[in-house]
Amino acid sequence: MKNRVYFGIVALLALSLFVFAGCAKKTTTTTPPETKVEVKDDSQWTPPPTEPKVDEAALAAEAEARAKTEAVEELSSITIHFAFDSYELNEESRATLALKASIMRKYTDVGVVVEGHCDERGTEEYNLALGERRARAAYEHLVILGVEPERMKIVSFGEERPLDPAHNESAWAKNRRAEFVVQ
Numbered sequence: 001m002k003n004r005v006y007f008g009i010v011a012l013l014a015l016s017l018f019v020f021a022g023c024a025k026k027t028t029t030t031t032p033p034e035t036k037v038e039v040k041d042d043s044q045w046t047p048p049p050t051e052p053k054v055d056e057a058a059l060a061a062e063a064e065a066r067a068k069t070e071a072v073e074e075l076s077s078i079t080i081h082f083a084f085d086s087y088e089l090n091e092e093s094r095a096t097l098a099l100k101a102s103i104m105r106k107y108t109d110v111g112v113v114v115e116g117h118c119d120e121r122g123t124e125e126y127n128l129a130l131g132e133r134r135a136r137a138a139y140e141h142l143v144i145l146g147v148e149p150e151r152m153k154i155v156s157f158g159e160e161r162p163l164d165p166a167h168n169e170s171a172w173a174k175n176r177r178a179e180f181v182v183q
Helices: 002-022 056-077 091-106 124-144 169-175
Strands: 112-117 152-158 177-182
Touching: 056 091, 056 177, 091 124, 112 124, 124 152, 124 177
Parallel strands: 112 152
Antiparallel strands: 112 177
């Protein structure tokens, strides 16, 4: 047992000697030669102008592009809804279409596809025809408000693309709509 203790102490001392010897700092005895460097500055520095020049035309173009992007996003984000088995435009739908018409009159290079949708009630053929009448009602109202007909197309999806797949009145009300896809 004593031998083990002595052996352990000797091993611990050898390990610590090894660790401390490896960590000793080494010093260098050589010094770099002294050299003199002379710097001459022949250039003349002029400070930058205090006010940077702003390109007003570029800023205006950027603002116009941002406004157009927001308007186009608004054009496609708002849908109009219809009553059951109807393609008549209510007051809210007419106000929404007036907003869309003003955007389209301002940005004459924007075209839209008016998509008509229905709920699942009724036959497939009837819903396709009703979806087309809904899209045409929105299309014709936009034409009355001054949008060129060549910039718009209509398509009917009937009951093929429901916004809400549930089978209740709330879902059906969401699915009776006309959407606007910007081209």
